[in-house]
Amino acid sequence: MGNEKEVEKQSTLRGFHEKRFTLPKLPNDAHHKMLESFEELLEELACGYVDLDLMHCPFATTTDSCGKIRRLSPDEHPTSTDT
Numbered sequence: 570m571g572n573e574k575e576v577e578k579q580s581t582l583r584g585f586h587e588k589r590f591t592l593p594k595l596p597n598d599a600h601h602k603m604l605e606s607f608e609e610l611l612e613e614l615a616c617g618y619v620d621l622d623l624m625h626c627p628f629a630t631t632t633d634s635c636g637k638i639r640r641l642s643p644d645e646h647p648t649s650t651d652t
Contacts, residue, residue: 573613591619598638600629601646 573593580589593614599606611617629641 573610574615577613577615590621591616592621592623593619594623597630598632601631 591614593610595603595606595610607622610622611619629645630638631641632638
């Protein structure tokens, strides 16, 4: 997803693994697959927990067949309320 593996590695090497507050962000294309994305994030972090999780954007996006990211309109699902 991002720099999670490196942050976890450096936190452990420097001895402040237990002193940090883990606050990852799920990407804005994860609204429709929250659990799957969260499990991937936990695997990347390799610490087994997070203190607080943030959704990167309050609106969902989707990727079309050409690979272009498109913001979903308010009446399309999943909405932020669905998430």
